[in-house]
Amino acid sequence: MARNVSEVERPADVPEKIGKYVIINKIGRGSTGTVYLSHDPYYRRDVAIKVYNIEEDQDAERAKVSRKMFFNEAHMVGMLQHPNIMPIYDAGEEDGSYYVVTEHIQGARTLAAYCRPDNLLRVDDVVEIIYKCAKALHYAHGRGVIHRDIKPSNIMLTIDNDVRIIDFGIAIVSDSEVSRIEGIAGSPSYMSPEQVQSEELTSRSDLYSLGAVMYELLTGFRPFRADNLSKLLHQIVYATPPPIHTYRSDLPEELEQVVMTTMQKDPDKRLLSGNAMSAELTRVYKDLRQKYDSLDNQEHFDLLRTLTFFHEFSHAEIWEVLRASDWHEYKDDEDIVREGEVDDRFYIIVAGAVKVEANGRSLGTMSNGDCFGETSYVRGAKRQASIKGDGQVTILRVSSSLMEQVSSACQLRFNKVFLRSLITRLQGRGAANT
Numbered sequence: 001m002a003r004n005v006s007e008v009e010r011p012a013d014v015p016e017k018i019g020k021y022v023i024i025n026k027i028g029r030g031s032t033g034t035v036y037l038s039h040d041p042y043y044r045r046d047v048a049i050k051v052y053n054i055e056e057d058q059d060a061e062r063a064k065v066s067r068k069m070f071f072n073e074a075h076m077v078g079m080l081q082h083p084n085i086m087p088i089y090d091a092g093e094e095d096g097s098y099y100v101v102t103e104h105i106q107g108a109r110t111l112a113a114y115c116r117p118d119n120l121l122r123v124d125d126v127v128e129i130i131y132k133c134a135k136a137l138h139y140a141h142g143r144g145v146i147h148r149d150i151k152p153s154n155i156m157l158t159i160d161n162d163v164r165i166i167d168f169g170i171a172i173v174s175d176s177e178v179s180r181i182e183g184i185a186g187s188p189s190y191m192s193p194e195q196v197q198s199e200e201l202t203s204r205s206d207l208y209s210l211g212a213v214m215y216e217l218l219t220g221f222r223p224f225r226a227d228n229l230s231k232l233l234h235q236i237v238y239a240t241p242p243p244i245h246t247y248r249s250d251l252p253e254e255l256e257q258v259v260m261t262t263m264q265k266d267p268d269k270r271l272l273s274g275n276a277m278s279a280e281l282t283r284v285y286k287d288l289r290q291k292y293d294s295l296d297n298q299e300h301f302d303l304l305r306t307l308t309f310f311h312e313f314s315h316a317e318i319w320e321v322l323r324a325s326d327w328h329e330y331k332d333d334e335d336i337v338r339e340g341e342v343d344d345r346f347y348i349i350v351a352g353a354v355k356v357e358a359n360g361r362s363l364g365t366m367s368n369g370d371c372f373g374e375t376s377y378v379r380g381a382k383r384q385a386s387i388k389g390d391g392q393v394t395i396l397r398v399s400s401s402l403m404e405q406v407s408s409a410c411q412l413r414f415n416k417v418f419l420r421s422l423i424t425r426l427q428g429r430g431a432a433n434t
Contacts, residue, residue: 138274
């Protein structure tokens with residue numbers, strides 16, 4: 001029997017209701033407020049309710065900014081209806097609590113998870129994501145809205161690999177009576193030069209910020225880095241970021257050109273609009289897809305199909321795993337996994353064999369089709385054994401973060417086969433967890 005939301009046991013710090021919404025649980029907390037999960041029975045959808053820290057904030061100036069951010073978002077209820085912009089359904093004030101109601105997407109995570117050099121998305125996926133963001137910004141700009149805070153943590157990636165731009169709290173809305181947040185507002189690392197200098201902003205400021213996000217998604221590094229804010233802002237206004245090819249030599253020159261054009265200091269030298277940016281990315285994307293579908297990748301697919309590990313996978317699911325992985329060759333005695341290290345990858349042996357060692361003693365070997373890296377199921381867990389090449393070995397390294405973005409069917413299949421292989425290995429040899 002289904003339980004009424006009000007019957008669900010709540011933590012002490014979770015209110016029973018906010019406005020007309022019955023609260024299920026707290027799902028997040030940020031510098032400006034707390035986010036709760038509720039269910040809207042009228043529309044039969046889950047919603048996220050952000051409650052701004054206005055009355056409880058001891059800093060009067062910060063509370064003033066939070067109040068303006070609330071009114072900014074409340075002003076846009078139903079205003080932006082685009083598939084790649086998080087919709088704002090409702091807003092209100094009750095007993096001094098100011099809240100905004102938005103779509104809730106189960107399992108979504110922000111792009112901040114993919115800004116590390118060791119956990120980058122595939123290049124064609126980055127291009128597709130930024131393409132969608134550029135189209136969404138073009139739509140918003142056409143309705144007189146400049147976001148002003150485009151950054152990885154304000155772009156969400158759903159489990160279906162779709163995109164939502166979130167948090168219009170400091171947006172500029174043309175012809176609006178709502179008080180603007182003046183001066184430098186936003187996240188410094190992604191601000192345009194004109195935003196840093198508190199000049200009048202146009203839609204091209206958002207495109208600069210989107211270019212900075214793309215730079216980081218491709219390289220794992222922000223365009224400008226400094227040990228204090230004044231140096232960082234000086235770099236944004238006067239310095240040129242390191243060329244992308246100094247970090248990666250495998251990216252097409254046309255893609256680097258799009259990023260650097262979008263990040264020109266002079267707004268007039270940038271791409272004209274979000275549509276212009278998306279058109280450039282479309283051309284790059286077609287070339288990348290042709291490269292992805294090349295003979296090398298087909299050979300990788302054909303080889304995986306022969307492995308016992310993948311016998312139960314559909315063709316589409318094998319391609320999904322390939323997209324969440326990289327192909328790596330190791331030499332004899334080269335470390336693949338080191339005991340005591342934290343690593344979030346799963347490993348499948350494609351060709352060759354590996355040695356398993358723990359506490360300086362040998363635990364055995366594994367070969368074609370075997371898998372290891374089960375401690376990745378526990379976030380932050382340390383490897384309990386070392387794995388080294390036993391002769392030359394080819395390994396498929398599967399990112400646990402990227403696997404969260406593949407289809408549910410593929411995730412279930414992968415987990416079922418991986419865990420079954422693990423149980424078989426432990427029953428047969430009693431090997432240490434890896």
